[in-house]
Amino acid sequence: MIEKIKQIAQTNKQKIGIGVSLSNREYISRTIRAAESAADHGFAEIILVGNKSEINSFGISSQLQIHHSLNPEEALIELLQEKEIAGAVRGSLSSSKFLKEIKRQFNTPNIFRIALLETAANFSFFFAPIGIDEGASLAGKVTLIRAGTALLQLLNMEGEPIGILSGGRMGDIGRDPKVDKTIAEAEELVSILKTQGVSNNAHHHEILIENAIAARCRIILAPDGVSGNLIYRTLVHLGNGKSHGAWYYNLPHPIIDTSRVGPTFEYESAIAFASAIASKKL
CATH class of the missing domain: 3.40.718.10 (Isopropylmalate Dehydrogenase)
Known part of the structure; x- marks a missing residue:
């Protein structure tokens, strides 16, 4: 199943945003490494959403783009709403802040995730x-x-x-x-x-x-x-x-949840997951 998802993502590569922690350098590094690996495998065109100066301090791959924001939870969902990206991955963002933004911007009190x-x-x-x-x-x-x-x-x-x-x-x-x-x-x-x-x-x-x-x-x-x-x-x-991410099913745009402390492979798979779902417009 996981390999099939990755194959769909490679065949129908979409623009995916992933959230990057503002302060924890270990989280930032892990998110960047996962995004670089996903880009190398051709799963998606990837935008890192977070503090640009912090992200650049790690020396990122030229394949990755950065959307600067000091409120990445809000910015990531806004990019999705404005169709600047086709899908979003929580990455290393705060769970409570991210969920709050989803409910606020999509005006929904209930969410349904499937992992x-x-x-x-x-x-x-x-x-x-x-x-x-x-x-x-x-x-x-x-x-x-x-x-x-x-x-x-x-x-x-x-x-x-x-x-x-x-x-x-x-x-x-x-x-x-x-x-x-x-x-x-x-x-x-x-x-x-x-x-x-x-x-x-x-x-x-x-x-x-x-x-x-x-x-x-x-x-x-x-x-x-x-x-x-x-x-x-x-x-x-x-x-x-292993967890490879969880899809928020009842939203108009694909969002994949991840653990803030998740390993690199979880973020990489989640990027492919988001790209595959976005390509088929589920």
């Missing part, structure tokens, strides 16, 4: 929800699944299995009301996806995420945002897995 993750065994899949306040309702879950199926269509992987997780096994029904609710919702979600024509290949894998991976599910949905965030952190920070 591109990879296990230590190199199996890649789309995963949601990853924010603690995301995917709380059945409608929200359907929206996240639709985001995943749109991405699978982009990769010519329609019909791949979808794994729906819950808080327990079917045999656990009756042990805890909260667990019972997640199981009932997972079963209902599978039915809704079939009824609405979203997918006939969605399956409830109960609490057994390992079974969803074994079934090679290319979209996996956690029961809620808290458990999703924990799964994400466990995989990426403890389980030798």
Whole structure:
């Protein structure tokens, strides 16, 4: 999946902006290195958005452009709104400031992100929800699944299995009301996806995420945002897995979220991810 995304980006190279931290030199250096590597691989035409003097102090490649701003969170979204760039990557910007700008400039109270993750065994899949306040309702879950199926269509992987997780096994029904609710919702979600024509290949894998991976599910949905965030952190920070960025699905222009402390490969993949989505106008 990741290689397919990179191939699409190379074939349809777009102009992508990436945010650069204002003060942390380690973050600045990492962002620049990732952007240079992405440019070398032909994933995008890249604009660094941040403090020009700080960025130039690292001696950047001539392939990269700089948009000077002392408020890069605001500037990056403005460039996107003004269509100066086709897509944006958060890069090493502050999460809270960046999210605030997204909600303000796009006038949306809710966001839906779906992440591109990879296990230590190199199996890649789309995963949601990853924010603690995301995917709380059945409608929200359907929206996240639709985001995943749109991405699978982009990769010519329609019909791949979808794994729906819950808080327990079917045999656990009756042990805890909260667990019972997640199981009932997972079963209902599978039915809704079939009824609405979203997918006939969605399956409830109960609490057994390992079974969803074994079934090679290319979209996996956690029961809620808290458990999703924990799964994400466990995989990426403890389980030798990788994140390649997370797409903000419900916005008019492609934005890919990254961790401010993310490794170089995450930023590089995120640039390719943004370029691929922008090229297909998802």
